[in-house]
Amino acid sequence: MAVGELVEWLEEHGAPGFTWYVKRLSGNDTLANGSHQAGPYIPRDFLFEIFPALNRREVKNPDVRFNLYLDSHSDHREVRAIWYNNRFHDTAAARGRDETRVTGFGGGASALLDPESTGALAVFAFSRPPAEIADCHVWVCRHETEEEIVEDRVGPVEPGKYLIWPPAQGGLFGLPAQTPVRTSCWLDDAEIPAEWRVCFPSGADIIRRAVELRPDTALDPDRRLLRRRECEFEIFRSVEQAIELPHITAGFTTIDAFITRAQTILQRRKARSGHSLELHARAIFVEERLVEGTHFxxxxxxxxxxxxxxxxxxxxxxxxxxxxxxxxxxxxxxxxxxxxxxxxxxxxxxxxxxxxxxxxxxxxxxxxxxxxxxxxxxxxxxxxxxxxxxxxxxxxxxxxxxxxxxxxxxxxxx
Known part of the structure; x- marks a missing residue:
């Protein structure tokens, strides 16, 4: 299919009445690592929202069948969403399963399970007609150009992360409507430097703060890198919310003003995603006694x-x-x-x-x-x-x- 068909698909399935779940397919989602649970991971709370009939704790392993159209690869299947809730029904299963899965994709014949799709950006567009079971239209990006088109619309989607579009609890551009419960690196308003509110901090500034909050020098470089990346992302989102949410809640007088603000946010997110890992690696090299200019x-x-x-x-x-x-x-x-x-x-x-x-x-x-x-x-x-x-x-x-x-x-x- 031509790139133009993806653009048309995004327009059609981005209309009111559709909710997107966007992620990069991991080796656990596809058949790449031989997992017996092959199939894209979709969070339980999200599936409960889309399929209320699935949220029946009194029923053992409730399920819902729905139509899934893999439009990028002209494939249609009836698949099954199931909540494995053995933990609440088997007295001997205190540590039993409590997870949702979507099954019935047909093995490697489906592009969603094809090992070659590992790492691909996938958009699941769920529609929910009144009084009917939702169906789902899916696009699995086949090359970088298609991924860029999707990310131009929703912002960068990193491995191991997912986003819901539009956000279920209000707030535009993926910003939470309320400050989430602080975990580790989310900055309260009082912790955000005044100069960051005037000029959004650079990636290097945010990473320096992540290093302060997560020095982790006792950890090996691998664990240090992953922990700091999580920390840095929290810092970025907290600063983003503090700066952008007042503008969003105040509203816009023109559509052009709205689009300009949205593009600023999306481009900033893409810039952060593109350089973050590189800057983290540089910081760790220095911590590991590699001298810049001498060793690298x-x-x-x-x-x-x-x-x-x-x-x-x-x-x-x-x-x-x-x-x-x-x-x-x-x-x-x-x-x-x-x-x-x-x-x-x-x-x-x-x-x-x-x-x-x-x-x-x-x-x-x-x-x-x-x-x-x-x-x-x-x-x-x-x-x-x-x-x-x-x-x-x-x-x-x-x-x-x-x-x-x-x-x-x-x-x-x-």
């Missing part, structure tokens, strides 16, 4: 017009023809890599083996083989290994291992 350099020019995220040990070593090539390393950083990994192949021509740090929750075995054959080594936080197919897991490198590798590289030419 951030966004140097490797060749005219080419700027890899990180070179090791330095740009000078990279451009020194006498420096052994086997002592050079390049690290690219991409939150998702399903389509984007090919972009790094032309970076740092002198380094055939490319390292790629990602937070994507799994890849298919065939895509991993393609990456490996192209000389790409995936660097993945240890806590995400289980999201990958078992045959792939032994070939992943942790961030801690990568840092140990570059720390041991001799810095001299000979």
């Amino acid at each position: 350099v951030h966004q140097p020019e490797s060749e005219p017009g080419k700027r890899p995220d990180f070179l090791f040990p330095s740009a000078a070593a990279y451009h020194d023809g006498s420096f052994p090539r086997e002592r050079l390393r390049m690290l690219a950083v991409k939150t998702t890599c399903r389509d984007r990994w090919r972009q790094i192949l032309n970076e740092a021509d002198h380094i055939p083996a490319k390292h790629l740090l990602t937070l994507q929750e799994g890849v298919s075995e065939s895509q991993f083989r393609e990456m490996t054959q192209a000389g790409v080594q995936l660097v993945v936080p240890a806590g995400l290994f289980e999201k990958f197919p078992k045959p792939v897991q032994p070939h992943l490198q942790t961030l801690e291992s990568f840092i140990s590798d570059v720390r041991l590289l001799p810095l001299g030419a000979r």
Whole structure:
């Protein structure tokens, strides 16, 4: 299908009466890691809202059948939403199941379960006609251009996260209508610096605050990275709400003013998503006693017009023809890599083996083989290994291992 058909699909299924659930498909959602629970995860409370008949605690394992149209791949199936509530019915199952699943997709024949869809952005558009069971229209993005079109509308969607559109409890652009209960890094109004209200803080400013709130220096780099990313996201959303919510609740006098504000919010979110992981990695390198300019350099020019995220040990070593090539390393950083990994192949021509740090929750075995054959080594936080197919897991490198590798590289030419 042409890109224009996705635009038309978004317009048709973005009309009043539709509620979107948007996520990136993980290895647990698809068949990539061999999970016996294959099928996209959809939160229980969301399914209860869409299918009230599912929320029947007095019934053991209640279910609802509904029509699911996978419009991106011209596929239609009757699927089943079920609440496994054994915990409340079996006296011997104090730790029994209490979760919802959607089943009946037909195995690998469905693009939703196809291992090659791992990492893809998927939009589930639920409609709920009066007095009828909702049906669901789905679009699984097949390439980066389609993902950009979706994210231009709803904002960035990161691995392991999901969003509901429009928000169920009011508030525009995904902003909560009320301040949520503070967990760890959400900033109260009094904690937000005055200068941040005048000029939205840079990604580096927010990450510095995340490091203050989550120093975690006793943790390995992998766990530190994942915890700080969560913390940074909370900080960002709390500042976003403090700045934007007053403008939203005050209303707009023109449609153009509304659109301008919305675009500002969406673009800021995309900018944050695009650079966050890179800045976190840089901070951790420094904490791990890698000296910038001596052991690594951030966004140097490797060749005219080419700027890899990180070179090791330095740009000078990279451009020194006498420096052994086997002592050079390049690290690219991409939150998702399903389509984007090919972009790094032309970076740092002198380094055939490319390292790629990602937070994507799994890849298919065939895509991993393609990456490996192209000389790409995936660097993945240890806590995400289980999201990958078992045959792939032994070939992943942790961030801690990568840092140990570059720390041991001799810095001299000979």
